[in-house]
Amino acid sequence: MTLPSLEDPRALLRHLYDVAVQRALPLHNTAAHLPQPPKGRTLVLGAGKAGGAMAHAVEALWPQDAPLSGLVVTRYGHTPPRPSGVHERIEVVEAAHPVPDAAGLAAAQRILALTQGLTGDDLVLCLISGGGSSLLTLPCEGLTLADKQRINRQLLESGAHIGEMNTVRKHLSRIKGGRLAAACAPARVVTLTISDVPGDDVSVIASGPTVADATTCADALDILRRYGIEVPPAVRARLERAELETPKPGDPRLARCETHLIATPQQSLEAAAAAARSLGLRAYILSDEIEGESREVGKVHAALARSAALGRSSFEAPCVILSGGETTVTVRPRAPDQPRGKGGRAGEFCMGLAQALGGQPGVWALAADTDGIDGMEDNAGAVVTPDTLARSAALGLKVGDHLARNDAYGFFEPLGDLVATGPTHTNVNDFRAILVR
The missing domain is CATH 3.40.1480.10 (MOFRL domain)
Incomplete structure (x- = not known):
C-alpha cells in the first residue's frame, strides 16, 4: 500500500x-478477552452497531467442539459478510437506529426470552457496542413503542449529552440499566464491549444492559423536565414513586457479572x-x-x-x-x-x-x-x-x-x-x- x-x-x-x-475492529480485539467454555452451555446475546462483526469474531475464535448459540441485533445494513470458513452459530438480526422500530422491539423480546432457564453452570457472553440503546428497545409497562420513538427523537434533538439520554432510556426500559444481566442470573455473565462514550463508562455504553446503574428515577425525571420532554402520566407517576429503578451496585443478581473493554x-x-x-x-x-x-x-x-x-x-x-x-x-x-x-x-x-x-x-x-x-x-x-x-x-x-x-x-x-x-x-x-x- x-x-x-x-x-x-x-x-x-x-x-x-x-x-x-481498523484499530477498533472486533476481530482484532476479541481473542484476549474470551473466557473458557463453561461446564454448561454458552449463550451469546448482544446489541450495537458492531454487533454483527462482534458475533462473527466470536464464531471464528470459539472452539468448534464447544456449544455456542445466541442472538445479536445490529443496525440495518451493518452486518458484515461472515469470514470465510466461519459457520453461523449466532443469529444476527437488524433493526433501526437511532430511533427504534418494531424489529428492535421484537429482537429485545427474543433476547430477554432466551435468558429463561439459565443455570449456574452456563455462560452468557454479551456483545455490547454503541447504538445498542436504540437497537435493544423494550419499553417499560405503560409505554408504547410509539412513545419510545417520540421520546428518543426528542432526546436526540434536545442537545442532551449521551449520559443524560441513557439515564432516561434505562429507566423507561425492561432490559437496559443492568436488567438483562439480572435476568441471566444465576449464570455467569461476561460482557465484551466497544466504547463509544466519553470516559468509557460501561454503564452508559448502549445504556448498560449488563451493568449496575447508579442513576435514579429522580435523575431521569430531572432530565425530562430540563429538556421539556413529556412521558405518559402513568409512567411519570411510576418514576416519581421510584417504581422503575434499575439494579444498583451491589445487587446480588449481578454478582457473577464482569465487563471487558475490547476497543476504546x-x-x-x-x-x-x-x-x-x-x-x-x-x-x-x-x-x-x-x-x-x-x-x-x-x-x-x-x-x-x-x-x-x-x-x-x-x-x-x-x-x-x-x-x-x-x-x-x-x-x-x-x-x-x-x-x-x-x-x-x-x-x-x-x-x-x-x-x-x-x-x-x-x-x-x-x-x-x-x-x-x-x-x-x-x-x-x-x-x-x-x-x-x-x-x-x-x-x-x-x-x-x-x-x-x-x-x-x-x-x-x-x-x-x-x-x-x-x-x-x-x-x-x-x-x-x-x-x-
Whole structure:
C-alpha cells in the first residue's frame, strides 16, 4: 500500500481515519478477552452497531467442539459478510437506529426470552457496542413503542449529552440499566464491549444492559423536565414513586457479572497518532472525551489550528491535531415551509470549524463518525479545506445559513466534500483530525 504524503492532505486525513477504524475492529480485539467454555452451555446475546462483526469474531475464535448459540441485533445494513470458513452459530438480526422500530422491539423480546432457564453452570457472553440503546428497545409497562420513538427523537434533538439520554432510556426500559444481566442470573455473565462514550463508562455504553446503574428515577425525571420532554402520566407517576429503578451496585443478581473493554476511542486516536508520526508528522491528541455543541467544539478546534498555523502555539507545524468524544447537535426551530436539514455531529463540527477558520491557509480537517454514519445520512462525515468557504461562495452556499438549519449534508455534498465509507462494523464514536501544514 502506498502511504499518503503531505502533498495530498485529503488522502492523508482519510488514511488516519482508516487506521483509527481498523484499530477498533472486533476481530482484532476479541481473542484476549474470551473466557473458557463453561461446564454448561454458552449463550451469546448482544446489541450495537458492531454487533454483527462482534458475533462473527466470536464464531471464528470459539472452539468448534464447544456449544455456542445466541442472538445479536445490529443496525440495518451493518452486518458484515461472515469470514470465510466461519459457520453461523449466532443469529444476527437488524433493526433501526437511532430511533427504534418494531424489529428492535421484537429482537429485545427474543433476547430477554432466551435468558429463561439459565443455570449456574452456563455462560452468557454479551456483545455490547454503541447504538445498542436504540437497537435493544423494550419499553417499560405503560409505554408504547410509539412513545419510545417520540421520546428518543426528542432526546436526540434536545442537545442532551449521551449520559443524560441513557439515564432516561434505562429507566423507561425492561432490559437496559443492568436488567438483562439480572435476568441471566444465576449464570455467569461476561460482557465484551466497544466504547463509544466519553470516559468509557460501561454503564452508559448502549445504556448498560449488563451493568449496575447508579442513576435514579429522580435523575431521569430531572432530565425530562430540563429538556421539556413529556412521558405518559402513568409512567411519570411510576418514576416519581421510584417504581422503575434499575439494579444498583451491589445487587446480588449481578454478582457473577464482569465487563471487558475490547476497543476504546483513545486506542484509535493513539493508532492514528502513530500513523501520523510514521509519516514524519508531529501528532497531538487533545482528548477522547470532548463533549459540547458540535459547532462550538468546531470553533475551539479552529482557534487551536489557527494558532499552530501562525506559529503561536505549543503545537508545532507540520502536525496533526486529533480528538474524539461525542458532541451534540441541538436542532434549531424552523419555519413550517422550510425543509428539515440533513446531517450529523461530524458535519456540524466541520461547518463550525470552516466558519471559524475563515479560509485560514495551511489547514485541512476531517471529522467523521467511526461507524461510517453521521447522524442518519449515508456519509461518515466531511472534509474542510483552506478554500471551503471560497468554493461554497462560488456555488451560492452560505455556511451560516446551513448552520441555522443544521444542514451539513446540504452544505458539503455540492462541494464534493462528504466522507463516505459505508458501515465500518465498529463504533468508537467521533474522530477528528486537523492537519496544519
